[in-house]
Amino acid sequence: MKVVFISNFLTHHQVPFCLEMQKRLGDNFKFISTVKIFDWRLKLGFKDLDNEYDFVVKAYENEESKALAKKLTLDSDVAIIGSTTDEILEERLKQDKLIFRYRARVFIFPDGFIKTVFNKEKIKLFYDRHIKFRKNKNLYMLCANAYGPKDFEFLGLYKEKIYKWGYFLETNRYDIDKLIEQKESNKKIEIIWVARFIKWKHPEVVVKLAKRLKKQNYNFHIKMLGTGKLEEKTRKKVKKLGLEDVLEIVGQVPSDKVKDYMEKANIFIGTSDSQEGWGAVINESMNAGCALVANKKMGSVPSLLKDGETGLIYTSYKELEYKVKLLINDKELREKLGKNAYTYITEKWTGSVAANNLIELFDSIINKKEYKIKEGPASKG
Numbered sequence: 001m002k003v004v005f006i007s008n009f010l011t012h013h014q015v016p017f018c019l020e021m022q023k024r025l026g027d028n029f030k031f032i033s034t035v036k037i038f039d040w041r042l043k044l045g046f047k048d049l050d051n052e053y054d055f056v057v058k059a060y061e062n063e064e065s066k067a068l069a070k071k072l073t074l075d076s077d078v079a080i081i082g083s084t085t086d087e088i089l090e091e092r093l094k095q096d097k098l099i100f101r102y103r104a105r106v107f108i109f110p111d112g113f114i115k116t117v118f119n120k121e122k123i124k125l126f127y128d129r130h131i132k133f134r135k136n137k138n139l140y141m142l143c144a145n146a147y148g149p150k151d152f153e154f155l156g157l158y159k160e161k162i163y164k165w166g167y168f169l170e171t172n173r174y175d176i177d178k179l180i181e182q183k184e185s186n187k188k189i190e191i192i193w194v195a196r197f198i199k200w201k202h203p204e205v206v207v208k209l210a211k212r213l214k215k216q217n218y219n220f221h222i223k224m225l226g227t228g229k230l231e232e233k234t235r236k237k238v239k240k241l242g243l244e245d246v247l248e249i250v251g252q253v254p255s256d257k258v259k260d261y262m263e264k265a266n267i268f269i270g271t272s273d274s275q276e277g278w279g280a281v282i283n284e285s286m287n288a289g290c291a292l293v294a295n296k297k298m299g300s301v302p303s304l305l306k307d308g309e310t311g312l313i314y315t316s317y318k319e320l321e322y323k324v325k326l327l328i329n330d331k332e333l334r335e336k337l338g339k340n341a342y343t344y345i346t347e348k349w350t351g352s353v354a355a356n357n358l359i360e361l362f363d364s365i366i367n368k369k370e371y372k373i374k375e376g377p378a379s380k381g
Helices: 015-028 039-043 063-075 086-094 113-117 120-131 148-154 176-183 203-215 231-240 255-264 280-287 317-329 331-347 351-366
Strands: 003-007 029-033 056-058 078-081 098-103 139-143 162-164 189-194 220-225 247-251 267-270 291-295 312-314
Touching: 003 015, 003 063, 015 029, 015 351, 029 063, 056 063, 063 086, 086 098, 098 351, 139 148, 148 162, 176 255, 176 331, 189 255, 189 280, 189 317, 203 220, 203 231, 203 247, 203 317, 220 255, 231 247, 255 280, 267 280, 267 317, 280 291, 280 331, 291 317, 291 331, 312 317, 317 331
Parallel strands: 003 029, 003 078, 029 056, 078 098, 098 139, 139 162, 189 220, 189 267, 220 247, 267 291, 291 312
Antiparallel strands: none
8 A cells, every 4th residue: 555645844743653654554655745844943943854754755855856746646545635736636536546635623713714714815725625526535534633523514524534633742651650759759739831922822821820829829830831922921921920939931942852841740731722723732741641731622632631531621711720729639630640641642642553543544445344443543533
């Protein structure tokens, strides 16, 4: 079986899955990058991974690479497509070949509802990618967002052909009992938040939480990792409210160092709203054995967290505060959630599991076999 994965550029969210696909398929798996990594990602400390792996074809590099990318796209048995030209998409479908589109969800409007819905270019792009060929039996969808299937279902697209997907990060292996014991030796309950300081990540919620917890004399300390437009404003707010003793804004931390902070933290809080397509920090903090409290609106939360088992889910600020207090006060619950989160993310949501399930899905469609995967990556959306 030949499989090609086409996306903007290779990210650390995709590497573990791609390595597992290469392990199983060898040279029959290729990742095609259509554009060079964005400068803003490099400034945030992310690496240009396109040059690190031999399974990557850089279509943007020169005409020869572009021609190779097109040939691979047309010749492969399966194409997973996040980004490509409509011409190639149409040509594959004419050849009666399998295509899996790759998307988070439909109803995310980073530029605002009006600018998105009434933008002719964006509407045409959506039509060409998802509506134009909606009746083709070989067109499927991988949704890297728990709410994506409902979005497409509402629009009448990909009926019975949507499968769960997401991000699959490198799995760090720990003696989880020792890791939890290390966390519980903290003199104060360590709470961590990792995100860009931008509007829809809601750093102001963390400041409000710190203010409320301090006023109620809880024994805690919060670290905020990241940078962004609202960082300076948040720093000034922390100083104005006299929260510097309980809330530390660490600033930008290299992506490979974030885990060091998570390993020491008792609690992780995720405050992003529905514009969070996935939220890889959920994967990372689960892997590090943190007890999580996360906003239900985040794209990964319904897929990865079972409330009260692998984490706690909130729908309002009041509920967030209540559940953080619950964890501060209940050592047994913290330990249970941390261990369960670690077990789930290292056993059920890995690049290896994703590759196995997806190859089985491809095989079942191509060879008209029963598909038996009922949960986890590549299960029905």
